[in-house]
Amino acid sequence: MTSAQPGRQAVFFILVTILIDTIGFGIIIPVWPHLMMDITRLPLGEAAAYGGYLGLLFAIMQFIFSPIMGNLSDRVGRRPVLLMSLAGLGVDFIIMGLAPNLTWLVVGRAISGILSATYSTASAYVADVTPPEKRAAGFGMIGGAFGLGFIIGPALGGLIAGLAAHPPAWLGADFGALLHQAGPRAPFFAAAALSLLNVLYGIFVLPESLPPERRRAFKLLRANPVGALLHIRKYPAVAWLSVATFFFYVAHNVNPAVWTYYMVEKFRWTEMQMGFGLMAAGAAMALVSGVLTGPAVKLFGETRSVYIGLAGATIGYLIYAFASQGWMIYAAIGVGAIMGIAGPAIRGIMSEHVPPTEQGELSGALGMLMSLSFILTPVLYTQTFSIFTTGKSLPHFPGAPFIIAVISLLMAAFLVKVAMGKIDDHNERTAAKAAAE
Secondary structure (H helix, E strand, O other), rough: OOOOOOHHHHHHHHHHHHHHHHHHHHHHHHHHHHHHHHHHOOOOHHHHHHHHHHHHHHHHHHHHHHHHHHHHHHHHHHHHHHHHHHHHHHHHEEEHHHOOOOOHHHHHHHHOOOOOOOHHHHHHHHHHOOOHHHHHHHHHHHHHHHHHHHHHHHHHHHHHHHHHHHOOOOOOOOHHHHHHHHHHHHHHHHHHHHHHHHHHHHHHHHOOOOHHOOOOOOOOOOOOOHHHHHOOOOOOOOHHHHHHHHHHHHOHHHHHHHHHHHHHHHHHHOOOHHHHHHHHHHHHHHHHHHHHHHHHHHHHHHHHHHHHHHHHHHHHHHHHHHHOOOOHHHHHHHHHHHHHHHHHHHHHHHHHOOOOOHHHHHHHHHHHHHHHHHHHHHHHHHHHHHHHHHHOOOOOOOOHHHHHHHHHHHHHHHHHHHHHHHHHHHHHHHHHHHHHO
16 A cells, blocks of 8 residues: 555645645634734734744744754655654644643644645655656646645635634534634634544555665754755755755745735735735646646746746736736736746756755755745845835835845846856766766
8 A cells, every 4th residue: 555656646645735734824824813812812913923923933943844854754755754744733733723822822833843844845755756857847736736725725714714703504503613612713623634634645545755775864964954055065056056046935935024014005905805816826826836837847948947937026026016006916916926937947957966865855955945034034024114114214115025025036046047057067077078988
């Protein structure tokens, strides 16, 4: 059963894992403010500050433990790490749903950060079971599942919260009363159920993708943020692409940091308008990453696909920054979604230049860089937004954070060019050596 060779069913499970994992996190987004107010007994503004600290804790834990989980998957295989992460997240959602005070919520968010290795381990799994020329498309499908999860998750969370607030008669008196008692915590239990059901599915369906002969010893020296980055230096092109990926993440994080603030400040959008906007953004992300990445890479190649994705993101962010009417935001969403091609294409290039035994370590290092960007960018973008919307000595320019994102994208494009130059030089030296022999 679990010894079968990985095939379409296993890859399908990986995509379902990412989808369910993202839905699980998305489900709790609509009720997170209410939970924070319930736990802290504070008004929204003060409770939000504690929510920000919990987000920072999550990012720090992910930063520390992503390389550990990636290295661990290179040692024991992808399957046990994935199943352990899913099971741990299921238990964690239950802890947060039952949390009687802020201390327990802190414990829950710390556990989430430690065990949220599904994305990086899933990427390593795809690298194991797909040939190099198809990896970018595989990584794109993971991005598509991620985007689809952020369409379904918040909508499902809002629906569950609405049913908990006013249980309809068709739910039955007993279940309706139980759901109503859970209140804003109900989506946490739904997220837990999704994660734990996925564990059961994986136990019976998911084969191991990393055979014993391709595994390597676990070394703590390499399973930490500094060690992971130092090890990547062995592969100069990969090191440059890693830094480019960090700037890519920095640019990508502008929307999670200030998108809703920007829409309220610039266009006075309502919650419903922002909900439609977020749904459109998630749908565009899923379409580009899951459907268009493979054909784009096949048509243009990985390197050109990276530049096309970065160019689309740059245009999209510039539209955001200077938009004068609300409809322009949908144009920015449509053009900016092309960014979804760049990430899988960069990841595909990197995976081709790292040995099969180190794919998990690479995924862990990239997860660590993503976490580092999540530590830095909320303060960077929110403070920039605040300065340019409240400062008296500067012009009123709510779009300033998007200009910073554009600069970060240009840095990423420059670093990709440097990395590809190193790859070309290496290939030329290799060809010259082979000719001389």
